[in-house]
Amino acid sequence: MGDFELNNRIRADSHMASVLGLCQLRLMNDRRWPWLLLIPQRPGIEEVFELTPLDQTLLTFETCETARALKRVTHCEKINIGALGNHVRQLHIHVIARNPGDPAWPGPAWAVGNAEPYEPKSAADLIAALIDAL
């Protein structure tokens, strides 16, 4: 399989936040929604069921902890979690803070309009708050 290498599109569209036990945690560079990505650092994985049972459990733990931290930091109404991968096949889990009145509510946030990048300081502040809450 070779080593894990982050997909170039994911790298371009998001900021590195942290490395958890299994996953890279990244912040999508789109200030319309607080939107995180978890990417299991395993090569050649496209579907969650291709992970080993232990990695599946780790992914669930890290997803739940990340979702809880995102809810705590943003006080959002609802967390949306998704593993789609129709464009980018490298397995990645979306964890998105949703609120009534956001640009896609109550529909899904994927494939809606164009990303609006953060000011660098805003992204860094949000990442710091999330790391603190994790």
Place this chain on the structure above:
Amino acid sequence: MGDFELNNRIRADSHMASVLGLCQLRLMNDRRWPWLLLIPQRPGIEEVFELTPLDQTLLTFETCETARALKRVTHCEKINIGALGNHVRQLHIHVIARNPGDPAWPGPAWAVGNAEPYEPKSAADLIAALIDAL
């Protein structure tokens, strides 16, 4: 908390397929996509991180087995998994078979057009094939 009671909208929009260890497994009554729902039979749960750690692990196991069976039965290009809940707050996990050329590809399948109900026999045949593959 009281007993678990299935949300009325989920009940109206889907066919019962099976009861797994934790979840009800249901088929969305929309033949545009083979689309399953997993509903953990726990009262008052809206977010995955509100489940106990054991239930989180069970949900992951049942989600992965369901996704694998759906892929095996449909030979789809990609599985999409999501927990949104912006409309219906009772926790439910979507497991959807996606293919290039389907009515929403490569975008998400949620909130796209109107459901096209199955012929009763088609739904029963798909459920039987899925149960067999589980």
